[in-house]
Amino acid sequence: MTRGARNLTLAAAAAAMIAGSGPAVAQTKLTIMVFAGMQNLPLLAAQSKGLFAKRGLEVDMKIAPNSDELRNGLADGRFQIVHAACDNSVAMVEMAGADAKIVIGGDDGMNRLFVQPEIGSVADLRGKTVAVDAVNTAYAFQLYEMLRLAGLERDKDYKTAVVGATMKRVDALLQDKTMAATMLNPPFSQRAAKAGLKDLGEATKTIGPYQASAGFVMAKWGRDNADTLSKYLSAYIDGVRWSTDPKNKAEAIKLVADNLKLPEDVATAGYEILIASMAKDAALDMKALENVLALRARHTGKPTKPAADYVDLSYYQKAVAGL
Numbered sequence: 001m002t003r004g005a006r007n008l009t010l011a012a013a014a015a016a017m018i019a020g021s022g023p024a025v026a027q028t029k030l031t032i033m034v035f036a037g038m039q040n041l042p043l044l045a046a047q048s049k050g051l052f053a054k055r056g057l058e059v060d061m062k063i064a065p066n067s068d069e070l071r072n073g074l075a076d077g078r079f080q081i082v083h084a085a086c087d088n089s090v091a092m093v094e095m096a097g098a099d100a101k102i103v104i105g106g107d108d109g110m111n112r113l114f115v116q117p118e119i120g121s122v123a124d125l126r127g128k129t130v131a132v133d134a135v136n137t138a139y140a141f142q143l144y145e146m147l148r149l150a151g152l153e154r155d156k157d158y159k160t161a162v163v164g165a166t167m168k169r170v171d172a173l174l175q176d177k178t179m180a181a182t183m184l185n186p187p188f189s190q191r192a193a194k195a196g197l198k199d200l201g202e203a204t205k206t207i208g209p210y211q212a213s214a215g216f217v218m219a220k221w222g223r224d225n226a227d228t229l230s231k232y233l234s235a236y237i238d239g240v241r242w243s244t245d246p247k248n249k250a251e252a253i254k255l256v257a258d259n260l261k262l263p264e265d266v267a268t269a270g271y272e273i274l275i276a277s278m279a280k281d282a283a284l285d286m287k288a289l290e291n292v293l294a295l296r297a298r299h300t301g302k303p304t305k306p307a308a309d310y311v312d313l314s315y316y317q318k319a320v321a322g323l
Contacts, residue, residue: 027053027056027057027058028056028057028058028228029058029059029060030057030058030059030060030080030081030228030232031059031060031062031078031079031080032059032060032061032062032079032080032081032082032083033061033062033063033064033069033070033073033074033079033082033083033084034061034062034063034064034082034083034084035063035064035070035083035084035165035166036063036064036165036166036167036260037166037185037186037187037188037260038110038185038186038187038256038260038270038271038273038274039083039106039107039110039185039212039213039274039278040061040083040256040259041239041243041252041255041256041271041274042236042237042239042240042242042243042282043059043061043083043236043239044239044255044256044259045238045239045242045243045252045255046059046235046236046238046239047059047061048255049238049239049242051235051238051239051242052232052235054235055231055232055234055235056231057228057231057232057235059232062079064082064084064165065164065165065168066133066134066164066165066168067084067085067088067091067133067134067137067138067165068134070082070084070088071088071091071092071096071098074092074100074216074217074218075092075096075098075100075218077218077221080217080221080225081215081216081217081229081232082215082216082217083106083213083214083215083216084138084213084214084216085109085137085138085139085212085213085214086102086105086211086212086213086214086216086284086289086292086310087137087138087141087292087295087296088137088138088216089101089102089214089216089310090292090293090296090304090310091136091137091138091296092216093305093310094296094302094304095136098218099218099219099220100216100217100218100219100310101216101217101218101219101222101310101311101312102214102215102216102284102289102310102311102312103214103215103216103217103222103229103233103311103312103313103315103316104214104215104233104236104237104282104284104313104316105211105213105214105279105282105283105284105285106212106213106214106215106278106279106282107212107213107274107277107278107279108204108209108210108211108212108277108288109139109142109185109203109204109210109212109213109277110185110186110189110212110273110274110277111139111142111183111184111185111189111202111203111204111212112183112184112185112189112199112200112201112202112203113143113146113181113182113183113199113200113201113203114170114173114181114182114183114184114189114192114193114197114198114199114200115180115181115197115198115200116173116177116179116180116181116197116198117196117197117198119180119181119198119200121150121200122146122147122149122150122152122200123150123151123152125147125150125152125157125158125180125181126152126157126158127157127158128158128159128178128180128181129158129159129160129161129178129179129180130143130147130158130159130160130161130179130180130181130182131160131161131163131169131172131173131179131181131182132160132161132162132163132169132182132183133162133163133164133165133166133169134162135160135162136300138212139183139203139212140160140183141292141295141296141298141299142183142203142207142210142295143181143182143183144295144299145206145207145295145298145299146201146203146206146207148298149206149207154299158180161179163179163182166183166184166185166188167188169182169183169184169188170182170184170188170191170192170197173192173197174192174195174197181200183203186269186270186273186274187256187260187262187266187267187269187270190266190269190270191266194266207291207295208291209285209287209288209291210288210291210292211284211285211288211289211291211292214284215233215236215282217229219312222312222315226315229315230315230318230319230322231319233315233316233319234319234320234322234323236282236319237281237282237319237320237323238323240278240280240281240282241281243275243278244275244278244280249271252271253267253268253271254267256270256271281320283316284311284313284316286307286308286311289307289310289311290307293307293310
């Protein structure tokens with residue numbers, strides 16, 4: 001081999017090495033929307049540990065200001081996947097006629113009823129105003145049910161005010177004493193308690209099992225992007241496994257503390273609550289989903305479909321099988 005040929009060979013080898021140092025596969029871009037909170041730990045883990053990237057996914061996570069924007073953005077195609085209380089997906093089907101499907105579970109919501117300090121019991125909310133994200137979805141139904149069980153009827157015995165996401169509702173109660181109650185979960189529930197708001201108890205202790213956090217998509221997008229969706233769910237499940245592994249506890253707490261700008265003690269308490277409420281591998285609890293549907297039917301006066309009609313777990317099953 002001549003010196004010139006040898007130099008060309010070495011140059012080609014060097015170029016190959018440089019090319020090989022980049023991503024092994026093209027990155028598929030996804031835009032997702034979530035509500036701020038501890039429940040995003042698996043997503044934060046999937047981002048920071050490269051679990052999306054190694055599956056060829058580039059995920060841009062947006063924070064939802066309210067459930068209307070999250071649902072509308074999914075329906076419009078601005079977001080491909082969203083994570084929120086699964087009743088939002090049901091609402092898309094029942095209220096907007098959209099073909100949305102729940103594809104993965106998450107946790108039970110970790111919600112607690114918080115009230116102004118002078119409120120002694122749930123019954124004391126008679127004649128008061130309660131704060132909700134939207135009047136006809138998810139955690140609003142939890143609130144209505146807790147009040148119903150205490151003998152209070154919506155619109156007759158109390159009023160509702162649409163405020164928005166959990167971070168906005170805690171601010172509303174702290175800044176406006178006429179906002180008497182709302183549902184809060186970590187880390188906003190810890191913030192409320194530290195600020196002197198009163199905790200009247202855990203929602204699921206009163207209303208029973210509840211499927212809260214879930215991932216959902218438009219059914220057509222799922223069918224058209226089945227491989228991408230399964231890869232995304234695989235990364236998410238890996239994020240759940242990393243988050244719940246005791247050896248990663250300190251790193252996981254730091255991850256949420258940094259992301260949500262929390263003191264270490266608040267992040268630690270929130271982490272413990274999340275781990276206790278999160279389903280193994282984010283599996284969907286169908287009985288808890290049935291309770292979600294029962295609450296919707298009771299508080300809207302309209303029947304719902306069977307739980308299985310709102311769900312497509314084929315992508316989840318493929319994701320789990322591949323891990």
